[in-house]
Amino acid sequence: MQYMNNPATPVYLDYAATTPVDERVAERMAECLCRAGCYANPASSSHEPGRRARGLVEAARQDVAALIGAGPTEIVWTSGATESDNLALKGAARFHADRGRHIVTSRTEHKAVLDTCRQLEREGFRVTYVLPGSGGVVGAEQIEPALTDDTVLVSVMHVNNETGVANDVEAIGQLCRDRALLFHVDAAQGAGKLPVSVDAFGADLVSLSGHKVYGPKGIGALYVRGSPRTRVEPLIHGGGHEWGMRSGTLATHQIVGMGEAFRLAGAHLAEEQARLRRLRERLWSGISGLGGVHLNGCPVRRAPGILNVSFEGVEGESLLYALRDLAVSSGSACTSASREASYVLRALGRDDQLAQSSIRFSLGRYTTEADVDFCIRTVREQVDRLRAIASSGTGAGSREAM
Amino acid sequence: MQYMNNPATPVYLDYAATTPVDERVAERMAECLCRAGCYANPASSSHEPGRRARGLVEAARQDVAALIGAGPTEIVWTSGATESDNLALKGAARFHADRGRHIVTSRTEHKAVLDTCRQLEREGFRVTYVLPGSGGVVGAEQIEPALTDDTVLVSVMHVNNETGVANDVEAIGQLCRDRALLFHVDAAQGAGKLPVSVDAFGADLVSLSGHKVYGPKGIGALYVRGSPRTRVEPLIHGGGHEWGMRSGTLATHQIVGMGEAFRLAGAHLAEEQARLRRLRERLWSGISGLGGVHLNGCPVRRAPGILNVSFEGVEGESLLYALRDLAVSSGSACTSASREASYVLRALGRDDQLAQSSIRFSLGRYTTEADVDFCIRTVREQVDRLRAIASSGTGAGSREAM
Amino acid sequence: MNGMPDPLVYSPEVERRFEAPPRQGELFGAPTDRLAGSAGDTRLGARVSFEARVRSGRVVECRFRAYGCPHVIAAASWVAEHAEGRAVGEPDWPDAHELARRLEAPAHKLGSLLVVEDAYRAMVADTGGRPGQ
């Protein structure tokens, strides 16, 4: 595994799991921590340092709102997209329980949505988990047949975290509006990567996360439509911060970091989208030259930075270990602690072997052409090697017949 | 308000609302943010950067556990003590709902406990809110009469955030053990200020917060007794992090910061306790010289850094504004956005005027003698001035009779 | 909490009058030409008193004392200052709504400003302890 002029290893290609904080973001965060900075409690309206902190929180709220075409009073700070998903689904379902007890979502959602739906099932709600359409895309055609008179809420993610596939949330949003249903979109992977507009999506609730967009981990937001006001029951009580929807001391540095990260993402969205798409295409053509590789998910409707590939003839754990000069993941980072075949890829119709031998390459702000080329070389070399161990020679089983 | 050699204003005396992050903590945090640092997702076990992040998370877990005499597997990361309180109370009450539906707590708890109890009442639980004993101290004598056969859970805070009074949690813990009741302690204000031992407290669940101990805002922990294992229903689902009790991407920098903050607090606890007690006593003797001032809460059982004082003959809002060279708060920071008289002081028996004209001075790591002396001068001058505006001369109404 | 007006931010007029309130204090001298009146209750957060020296039906000198928030102090000061030169019984003066407007006080302060208005009216109605006058 030694090459000349290689980048430092491991080469980080796991931007969908999390991103490093942008230096400009870290600088803003650092200004809100220590004695010399803006460290007071934003709830301390009785003194000037507290009011200054509050001002920073509100400015960040504007920045986050701006990226998704929302108003600042529609943004509720949370501890991350996991909490946002929980607040959106439990909050809306419990609040509207007397209107209906049926929820529609898809089988390819993040665990933060699926596990929350399981909990709602235990509370007496009924949940339909639809299969995606071809290429793993969820659209109105998948959702509509699942709707019943008892349906109150539809939840479909914008960009899938494993495959990078972008669902047709606009069409689903239109469907929900026609039927007067609440529509939640988990946009943790889409915001800052593809254009997000709460109005174009027709969304009432949108989950966002800081750390997928070069902001800090442990901060997120839930967009809650202001007009007509979407109502959710809070998950966390105590003091009535955030219009009573989410109590707890506001973490100024985290919020400021997410605000700055979203501002930067918005400023460079188009150019970064084009750059990442080029790199991803370079990566795919390099890897697909191997033969026996399969792109997971629709090649067209997708986020620019994510490439999910299944390899014939190699076992997943060995592949991942062989690729340890690359920081990549198999399946979703959030579930990769267990090595079972990805439920998302199975929902896309992949057989067990291919689902189990998939690798998610996710590219980001700091990924260079050299990184991609190193990745291609490493993958080719290691897949060839593992295939040789599995069968004789390089062609699967070819020597057998000699 | 101009003096020679004054400290920079406003002088921060609101450490109970929040503390600045210690520079040593901020440094550790900064190492987990950007490209050069340990930024990977601690759940990314498929690559070395992820495993390194996970190592930092686990080391911090040890540090937090050590300060309260717990084991690392008993620490669950949350977004702050507000969430910890919610998880403890809702989690335990809902999990054990078939064993009993009665909860006992006190009227002087933080809103994170009281508002959560209100929510549990809406879910069909019964809650008894006991009045504190003399000096605002809650002990076993207050709790015991409230217990019924249906009681499952008792929640009493360690140190009160408004008055600094330390409740007799050891005695309450013993009572709960004798009755086989779950005992939750909100130790957000006590940990790192007074010794905390989960075993001495007899506590099954203990809430902790990073930002009250020179760590970052937006991170906290819940101690969940391991043996016998205390069971709680999670509030936030999705991925099963933290033994299934709290899902969501772990925020490495926040966790590392809280760990380092708790480590530092433990290392300097005794000396800092003595130093702050001396400063607080200096402050009290300086202020009490004014006459017509009342210490709120027991003068003996208390955290070293908090002094809560009511002033006769001055109105609260004017007092707070007159003291704007001091960053202090009236009532709890978390509720100071509304200017109603403190429910905690009313529970201590203060009349409306005195409850409304109370000021909480809270001292901390960076408070100096010069700060305290400036505070004394400012308070004396401004209280005198406002009393003069309210009545003739300085003695209340004395000129009237002339 | 979001969107609430910041409770400790005041107009320049309030700031100035709070810092050094003109007409704060009491009058000395013969009680014969002096009116006095008060209103409010410290337990409810506001108590205001006015005294005035009156000659030929006009206020010559006016002083106030106030227990209350900065708006109450500023309003009492403003009323005492602007009372001087006015006819004692001028109808509709002072007016709490007008005070709120001048001081840029938020709506929830109107109750406290009514205490200022009431105190002044009580002074105007003062019989000086001499019933029948």
Place this chain on the structure above:
Amino acid sequence: MNGMPDPLVYSPEVERRFEAPPRQGELFGAPTDRLAGSAGDTRLGARVSFEARVRSGRVVECRFRAYGCPHVIAAASWVAEHAEGRAVGEPDWPDAHELARRLEAPAHKLGSLLVVEDAYRAMVADTGGRPGQ
């Protein structure tokens, strides 16, 4: 997730054999003195084959092929290497538990290591396609 063994951390023995597995590949030459056998299923995550050249009831040369996790590859390599010089029908050899111990494999890998054991036993039982021998 806490407390789980880290899934991508292996013993030095596994690391070494995974990186450059001794005895990987196949045998050439006359099929008469060659045994071959396999077990497992790629759909279940492990498939292993062995070939051996046998002389006077002893394994002279042994080769393996393996589709599986690093433990499977390392175990197959270890078995092929240590088979050489052994009597073909040695009872209780190889043993999956013994393999797990040597490779410091976690308990949940035992199933995969049984595939290695089965493949070797299938080779030993090989009739070389010559029924009755």
